[in-house]
Amino acid sequence: MTSKVLQIDLHDAGRDGIYRVVPDDPTTLADDAARAGLRLSRIDLRDCASQQLAVQRLAQAFEFIVSDADWPAVTAKLRDLGWLSAPGYVLVLDHADVLRAQAPEVYAALRDHLASVARDWHARGVPFFVFMVFPDTETLDAAIDA
Numbered sequence: 001m002t003s004k005v006l007q008i009d010l011h012d013a014g015r016d017g018i019y020r021v022v023p024d025d026p027t028t029l030a031d032d033a034a035r036a037g038l039r040l041s042r043i044d045l046r047d048c049a050s051q052q053l054a055v056q057r058l059a060q061a062f063e064f065i066v067s068d069a070d071w072p073a074v075t076a077k078l079r080d081l082g083w084l085s086a087p088g089y090v091l092v093l094d095h096a097d098v099l100r101a102q103a104p105e106v107y108a109a110l111r112d113h114l115a116s117v118a119r120d121w122h123a124r125g126v127p128f129f130v131f132m133v134f135p136d137t138e139t140l141d142a143a144i145d146a
Helices: 025-036 051-061 071-078 096-102 104-123
Strands: 017-021 039-044 089-094 128-133
Touching: 017 025, 017 104, 025 039, 025 089, 025 128, 039 051, 051 071, 051 104, 071 104, 089 096, 089 104, 096 104, 096 128, 104 128
Parallel strands: 017 128, 039 089, 089 128
Antiparallel strands: none
């Protein structure tokens, strides 16, 4: 199933990773993920200016519990996801630009940990796409690690 956004085949674990998209794209991505049978999670980062909130939102989106706001713990959980039983995963991070402006260190850590998780799923042949929503003016080179 090729997504209308960036023309990416959502079944192709070789194309997974982190991408920037514009605010109009998440609705299409949700439809494309549903048609591809992938699990979609969506997180609003607009008021998420701490590591604790970022970890909590990831845990809520992927339906797991973490005892502390620890990146290694959340990364380990995201590398498993066996309880969700999906052939692949699509994560949409709304207002990524706001998080980057308000808490650049949290943004960088989130991006780095999600990139690591995507690489791990990639090695197993399971699609794991992360789409970070940025304003139109900041997505000129969308096929990059956001």
